[in-house]
Amino acid sequence: MSHHATYIVTGGAGFIGANLVAELLHRQPVAHVVVIDNFRSGSVENIMAACARRSVGAFAGTILPCSTAALDWDMVLERYEPSVVFHLGAITDTTLNDEAEMFRENLGGFERLLALVGESRRHGCPVRLVYASSAGTYGAPPQAATREPFPESAAGQPRNVYGMSKWLMEAAHRRAAERDEALPVIGLRYFNVFGPGEARKGAMASMIYKLARRLLDGQPPRLFADGSQARDQVAVADVVECTLAAGGLAGGLARPPKPGVYNVGSGRAVSFNQIVDCLREALGIPPDRLPTEYFEMPASVRAYYQDYTRADIAAAALGLGWSPRVAPLEAVAQYALWIRSQGRPVGERPV
Numbered sequence: 001m002s003h004h005a006t007y008i009v010t011g012g013a014g015f016i017g018a019n020l021v022a023e024l025l026h027r028q029p030v031a032h033v034v035v036i037d038n039f040r041s042g043s044v045e046n047i048m049a050a051c052a053r054r055s056v057g058a059f060a061g062t063i064l065p066c067s068t069a070a071l072d073w074d075m076v077l078e079r080y081e082p083s084v085v086f087h088l089g090a091i092t093d094t095t096l097n098d099e100a101e102m103f104r105e106n107l108g109g110f111e112r113l114l115a116l117v118g119e120s121r122r123h124g125c126p127v128r129l130v131y132a133s134s135a136g137t138y139g140a141p142p143q144a145a146t147r148e149p150f151p152e153s154a155a156g157q158p159r160n161v162y163g164m165s166k167w168l169m170e171a172a173h174r175r176a177a178e179r180d181e182a183l184p185v186i187g188l189r190y191f192n193v194f195g196p197g198e199a200r201k202g203a204m205a206s207m208i209y210k211l212a213r214r215l216l217d218g219q220p221p222r223l224f225a226d227g228s229q230a231r232d233q234v235a236v237a238d239v240v241e242c243t244l245a246a247g248g249l250a251g252g253l254a255r256p257p258k259p260g261v262y263n264v265g266s267g268r269a270v271s272f273n274q275i276v277d278c279l280r281e282a283l284g285i286p287p288d289r290l291p292t293e294y295f296e297m298p299a300s301v302r303a304y305y306q307d308y309t310r311a312d313i314a315a316a317a318l319g320l321g322w323s324p325r326v327a328p329l330e331a332v333a334q335y336a337l338w339i340r341s342q343g344r345p346v347g348e349r350p351v
C-alpha cells in the first residue's frame with residue numbers, strides 16, 4: 001500500500017461513507033481523503049464522530065460540498081489523482097418517488113466517471129472505482145419465495161425507484177466492462193447495513209436502530225404482522241472492510257480484486273421477531289414489558305416490500321477475498337449496548 005495516497009469518498013458525510021473515511025485514516029494516517037458530498041442526508045458530524053470512534057484525530061482532509069451529478073469529474077480526477085474512488089453518494093430515501101430527481105442524482109455523472117477510470121490506465125495514473133449498489137436491485141426473485149440465498153445473477157426486478165437507480169448504475173457498468181474486460185470497477189450490492197453512525201438517517205436508519213431506540217425510549221416495538229419477514233442484516237464494520245477489499249486495500253487475496261458486481265451481506269437472514277428478541281435480551285427488557293405491537297402492512301408498502309433477502313456471499317469470498325467477520329445477531333446485541341451507552345446522539349433525526 002503506497003503512502004500519501006489520495007482517496008475520494010463520495011457520500012463520505014453519510015453513515016457508511018463516514019465509517020469508511022475513518023477506517024481509511026486508521027489504516028493510512030497520512031492518506032489524503034477527499035469527501036464529495038452534497039449534504040442531502042449526510043453531515044460533517046458523521047465524519048467527526050466516526051473519526052472519534054476510530055481514534056484517528058480530527059478529520060483534516062478535503063471536503064467538496066457538491067452533488068456528484070453536477071461534478072466535473074475530469075477536473076477532480078486530474079487535480080487529486082486518487083488511487084481509488086469510493087462512490088457511495090446517493091439519494092438513500094427508498095420511498096422517494098420523484099423519478100427525475102432520483103435518476104439525476106444517483107446516475108448523473110456516473111458514465112463519465114466510468115469512462116475516465118477506463119482512460120486512466122492509458123494516462124499512467126490508474127484509478128480504481130468502487131461504487132455502492134444495493135440489495136434493492138433484486139426486488140423479489142424466486143429465491144425469496146423459497147428462502148434461499150440470492151446469487152448475483154438473480155437481480156434485475158427492483159421494486160422502487162431507488163432500486164432502479166442502482167440497477168441502472170450496474171447496467172452502465174456492464175456496458176463499460178463489455179468494452180474493456182479489465183476495467184477496474186467493482187459494484188457492491190449492500191444488503192441491510194446497521195451500526196454506529198446511522199442516527200442522522202432518521203426514517204431511513206436501519207430497523208435495528210429504530211427498534212432499539214423505541215425500546216430504550218420506553219416504547220413498544222412495532223412490526224408488520226407477523227414479524228417473520230427476514231432480511232440479510234450486515235454490520236457496518238464488515239461492509240467497510242469489504243469496500244476496502246474491493247478497493248484493493250484489504251482482503252485476503254494475493255492478486256487484485258476481481259472486477260464485477262458483488263453481494264455484500266452477512267449471508268444470513270434474520271427475522272424482525274428475532275431482532276426484537278435479541279434486542280430485548282441484550283437490553284434486559286422481557287417480552288411482557290413493552291410487548292411487541294403488530295400491525296397490517298399498508299397496501300402502498302406491500303407493493304414494493306421485500307419480505308425476504310439473503311445474500312449469497314460466495315462470489316465476494318472468491319473475487320474480493322472478503323467474508324463477514326461477525327454474525328448478525330451477535331452484532332445486533334453489541335450494537336444495542338453501544339446505543340444505550342451513547343445516550344441520545346447529537347443531531348439525531350426522528351426515526
Ligand SMILES: NC(=O)c1ccc[n+]([C@@H]2O[C@H](COP(=O)([O-])OP(=O)(O)OC[C@H]3O[C@@H](n4cnc5c(N)ncnc54)[C@H](O)[C@@H]3O)[C@@H](O)[C@H]2O)c1
Nearest residue numbers: 011013014015016038039040041042067068089090132193
Ligand atoms: N445503509 C444501507 O443499508 C444501504 C443498503 C444498500 C445500499 N446502500 C448504499 O450505500 C451508500 C451509502 O448509504 P448510507 O446508508 O451511508 O446512506 P446516507 O444517506 O447516510 O449516505 C449517503 C450520502 O450521500 C450524500 N449524497 C446524496 N446524494 C448525493 C449526490 N448526488 N452527490 C454527493 N453526495 C450525495 C448524502 O448527503 C449522504 O452523506 C448509498 O449509495 C446507498 O444507496 C446503503
